[in-house]
Amino acid sequence: MTNFDQFLSAAAESMRESAIRKMGSVLAASRDVVSFAPGYPSEAAFAWDEFRTIADDLLSGRRESVLQYGATRGYRPLLEVIVDLMSKRAIETSHERLVVTSGSQQGLDIVGRVLLNPGDVVLVELPSYTGAIAAFRAVGAELVGVRQDADGYDLDALSSTLARLRSDGRRVKFFYTVPNFQNPTGLLVSLAKRLSLLEWAERHDLLIVEDDPYRDLYFSDVTREAETRPLAADDGHDRVIYLSSFSKTLAPGFRVAWLNAAPALVERFEIAKQAADLCNSGLGQQMVNEACRRGVLERQLPRLRTHYQEKRDIMVRALTETLGGALTWELPRGGFFVWARLREPLDGDSLLPFAVARGVIYVMGSAFFVSGQERQYIRLSFSSPSPDRIxxxxxxxxxxxxxxxAERTAPASPPAEPPSR
Amino acid sequence: MTNFDQFLSAAAESMRESAIRKMGSVLAASRDVVSFAPGYPSEAAFAWDEFRTIADDLLSGRRESVLQYGATRGYRPLLEVIVDLMSKRAIETSHERLVVTSGSQQGLDIVGRVLLNPGDVVLVELPSYTGAIAAFRAVGAELVGVRQDADGYDLDALSSTLARLRSDGRRVKFFYTVPNFQNPTGLLVSLAKRLSLLEWAERHDLLIVEDDPYRDLYFSDVTREAETRPLAADDGHDRVIYLSSFSKTLAPGFRVAWLNAAPALVERFEIAKQAADLCNSGLGQQMVNEACRRGVLERQLPRLRTHYQEKRDIMVRALTETLGGALTWELPRGGFFVWARLREPLDGDSLLPFAVARGVIYVMGSAFFVSGQERQYIRLSFSSPSPDRIxxxxxxxxxxxxxxxAERTAPASPPAEPPSR
Structure with a gap:
């Protein structure tokens, strides 16, 4: 029998299965589970009819680029669309600063591969997005977290952490942040803090990786659009590597996202993407391109904001009415998530088997921490289930x-079985 | 001004732009270039009408999985289709041995990341496919080539190379091979050699990475289907990691390929793919799934074999008539390429600027060599251009x-300008 362990790379040894994706498997294996786990957009809100018309036009047009290999940087008309879209976010850009990626996950992966050596340090918010953690750890980086306040990352903590790491001789490459409706906390970073961060990065000669998938999904009852202004809009020194995506606004099934950065970096990202998968899907890119050019995206955005705001309200109301204070949370001002704290002695890890047994899943908060043993939180995604299911x-x-x-007062151990319903 | 070099990883420093992709940029920048460079399938042969019908059905059906995130391993009905397709290639497999990848390029990338540490050695055929070279080098591996005969890799050279590397204390992980209509040579490995290779891998405790995109595109005038039997079909010890793709038979624009290996390895590949891009496009996978289930692939294959065989004949005839012995080659028995040797003192590198100036491009053979200074060859792809363009x-x-x-007998330097037509 072949012994495969001897063939594995050190990187493979350090790769861990995503807690979010693992919950997806539980879901797929079972018939009736309410899933608050993966941050899936609502398929009920997809522009099905418009996509159908676009696909028909694209395939009857027999334009070869729809089904052929394409340029690694991306389909050129789509890059033009992205330039326009970025200018609506106050980010001036151009083709040489852009590369289309297969979801933002690929963007994170490419950033990690081009910038990180084993042992390099990435600073992250605590808690932070598991997909980014996985991508950076896959190249052997160490992640060090800094705590967040109600308006996002704590700049003092960031500075003192950096100072400590540098005095220990560690190489810190960048700070990874999701300033708009962070995954998992839903936090919105204040504009003042954003400007301070840019200044801080310049002063300390660091890069910033800004991951911005939820920016368009602000809830107008509590958030003004101006509050979502990206870091990249005020970046005078090319410190920011900016990622965004069509997955949350059009659909994830096209796998179309983008990376924006200084041309000197984008050249490297392009070569890394070449080695990773040659190019994005022509069909996916052209579906997105046409959806933008025909105004589908623009028409969708106000609808989506209303859709998710309503679902947030339904979840928050249901949790308030049903859970009687067992959970506490801050009202999300945009995005897909309620980040809820369990009252002790319960915690997110030990509750999970009970939840699975009852037919509901979430992501345990501990999955989002790169250090410490913070287990009091759970991430509840309201984006995908219908109101009744919520x-x-x-x-x-x-x-x-x-x-x-009840179990805590009884002697038996918690159920470890997969969900029965 | 930010100094970006200080932020780059060692891996980024070793990444090189693909010579094939670079030729693609020349092509995109110019109006009238005949491209023998990239191995693109013929868009004239795509099943446009069937794809149009399938897309319409999928999007009007509003099945959420078409546009939603999906399982990392792949869309389950597509995995079933692949199991059937593999059994037609005499490979018995099952879901736990499979993962869908975004083109075989991603398969190669994932294999590299899971198996290779910096400094590990990969044995490859000389010449070998540039995409594989790029993927394995991107993780810091060293590639060592072994020469080929008319029926493929030289087993004695393979053994002596391995012995030498091991006595030098080098860690050799696997041998990468394209046994069917190799890229770039078009060579078909004999069945006897295939069996010997399996035995050799078992004896020396090595893995084999078998890349098989062209298997269905054999030319029946000179090749029997039985001669394309994959190594994986006779692999009794799980030594073979097998990759194949729908890019050359249905279309590259869906980005759907697959990896088949021992479950212990596929578990790792799945986690690596999670970190790399979460999952393949739902739309792309379901297009391919339906095309297989509705018999589109099966109807296409005989057509494609005829299509490419005719184009091979047209190219070979045109080269014979026009070039009057300046090039020599072996008749390709399948696949997309004529691997042609230039008569000295000309070589593929120094000819290229003259070719570009005349409005024709190819890939210089030197790009496919990992060692040595072999410059006599050029790779001419007949798959994509029309007969007239060939x-x-x-x-x-x-x-x-x-x-x-003429230039060689005159004092001036060769033209270095981009193509004028």
């Missing part, structure tokens, strides 16, 4: 919490 | 060769 999920979660509390 | 390209190539010869 309410049903809240009831099941309440039952799971009751079960877990 | 003939026109051969004429231009003849003119370029005349120009280069």
């Amino acid at each position: 309410r049903e999920g809240a009831r099941r979660l309440a039952d799971a919490i009751s079960d877990a509390r | 003939r026109e390209g051969a004429r231009r190539l003849a003119d370029a060769i005349s120009d280069a010869r």
Whole structure:
């Protein structure tokens, strides 16, 4: 029998399965589970009819680029669309600063491969997005977290952490941040803090990786669009590598996102993407291109904001009514997530088997921490389930919490079985 | 001004732009160039009408999985299709041995990341596919080539090279091979050699990475289907990691390919793909799935074999008639390429600027060599251009060769400008 362990790379040894994706497998394996786990956009809100018309036009047009290999940087008309879209976000850009990626996950992966050596340090918000953690760890980087306040990362903590790392001789490459409706906390970084961060990066000669998938999904009852102004809009020194995506606004199934950075870096990103997968799907890119050019995206955005704001309200109301104070949270001002704290002695890790047994799943908060043993939180995604399912999920979660509390006073161990329903 | 070099990883420093992709940029920048460079399938042969119907059905059906995120391993019904397709290639497989990748390029990239540490050695055929070279070098591996005979890799050279490397204390992980209509040589490895290679890998405790994109495109005038039997079909010890793709048979624009290996390895490949891009396009996978289930692929294959065989004949005839012995080659028995040797003192590198000036491009053979200074070859791809363009390209190539010869007897330097037409 072949012994495969001897063939594995050190990188492979350090790769870990995503907690979010693992929950996806639980979901796929079971018939009736309410999923608050993956941050999936709502398929009910996709522009199905417009996509159908566009696909028909593209394939009847027999334009070879739809089905052929394409340029690694991306389909040129789509790059033009992205330049326009960026200017609406107050970011002036051009073709030589852009590369289309297969979802922002590929953008994170490419950034990691081009910038990180094993042992390099990446500073991240605590908690931080698991996909970014996975991508940076896959190239052997160490992630060091800095705590967040109600308006995002703590700049003093950032400075003192950097000073400590540098005095230890560590090489710190960049700070990874999701300033708009952060994954998992939903936090919105204040504009003042954004400007301070840019100044801080310049002063300390660091790069910033700004991941911005939720920017268009602000909730107008509590957030003005101006509050979502990206770091990249005020970056005078090319310190910011900016990532955004069509996955949350048009659909993830096209796998179209983009990276924006200084041309000297984008050249490297392009070569890394060449080696990684040659190019994005022509069909996916042209579907997105046409959806933008025909105004589908523009028409979708206000609808999506309303759609997700309503779902947020439904979830928050259901949690309030059903859970009677067992959970606390800040009202999300945009995005897909409620980041909820469990009252002790319960925690997100130990509650999970009870939740699975009751037919509801979430992502345990501990998955988003790169250090410390913070287990009090759970991430609840309201984006994908229907209103009824959100309410049903809240009831099941309440039952799971009751079960877990009852279990604490009884001698038996928690159920370890996969969900029975 | 920010100094970006200080932020680059060692891996980024070793990444090189693909010679094939670079030729693609020349092509995109110019109006009238005959391209024998990239191995693009013929868009005239795509099943446009069937794809149009399938897209319409998929998008009107509003099945969420078409546009949503999906499982990292791949869309389950597509995995079933691949299991069937593999059994037609005499490879018994199952879901736990498969992962769908975004083109075989991503398969190569993932294999490299999971198996290779910096400094590890990969054995390759000489010459070998540039995409594989790029993927393995991107993780810091060293590539060592072994020469080929008319029926493929030289087993004695493979053994002596391995012995030498091991006595030097080098860690050799696998042998990368394209047994069917190799890129770039078009060579078909004999069945006897295939069996010997499996035995050799078992004896020396090595893995084999078998890249098989052209298997279905054998030319029946000179090749029987039985001669394309994959190594993986006779692999009793899970030594073979097998890659294949729908890019050459349905279309590259879907970015759908697959990896087949021992479950213990596929688990790792799955985690690496998670970090790399989460999942393949739902739309792309379901287009391919339906095309297979509706018999489109099966109907296409005999057509494609005829299509490419005819184009091979047209190219070979045009080269024979136009070039009058300036080039020599073996008749390709399948696939996309004529691997042609230039008569000295000309070589593929120094001819290129003359060819570009005349409006024809190819890939210089030196790009496919990982060692040595072999510059006598050029790779001419007959797959994509129309018959008329193939003939026109051969004429231009003849003119370029005349120009280069004339230049050798004159004092001026060769033209370095981009193509004027």
